[in-house]
Amino acid sequence: MTPDPQALPYRPGVGIVLINPAGLIFAGQRIDSPSPAWQMPQGGIDEGEKPRKAALRELVEETGVTKDKVEFLEKTKGWVTYDLPPELLGKVWGGKFRGQRQKWFLYRFTGADSDVKIATEHPEFSSWKWIAADEMLASIVPFKRALYDRVVAAFRPWLA
Template structure:
């Protein structure tokens, strides 16, 4: 099987993401610590060798939000991989220059716990703030080069969010 390459000629980094939905139908978003401007995103991260996308999504959820697996119900996943390409100014600077973007599997998860169970002050924090947002606001709050991916993913899960 050949590796999927982006327009840069570099492969896509395998990644898993979580659309964490509270009982009111709002989506978790965290404000990234490492971005110079305000950039909010949903939990996501790389898939380790030998790890399934679902297992990676659950691991990333715990690592980035402190929300444990017994506090979520996985209700859906994107049927296909979703890709995005890094903008030219980031090529060669992130992921040690090995990837030109990401291919992502996304999972919709219902949050079953209290807000106090969200603890972003983790061992390796990625967020300095978090909040529940309407799906459209999450799309508007992400860095511009990821907006199409977020719109597509949240569109895939629109029935769950309704």
């Protein structure tokens, strides 16, 4: 039986918009998706962890990009949320959450493309590329589209 989503909390999380000097966004193709699903690095906040620290941890875990290869530019003013679609509700995160409540961070990548190493200990992405904001919006799974719209709008002045 699918749980009532209104009875479930949001999982606290972070997202990272990593841009290159041209304002293009890092997009990773999810390794666990049968169709081409591109997204930006994102993940949960550990118990007691501050959002910005979680963002840098997730960036390393998902892209191999270390904090000495990025420059902090901005963060979202508040939290943004997304709800899981019915087919995922009760299946991901042990069925404990209805979606995520995320704080997003914008970082400029100051390294070389060779510093991106998606073959991490627990890989999330099978490939990656730099893309314009409009292509990122067109490439995200539908249930995260409204969230990505808000994030891109918040950081639009920095994006190609």
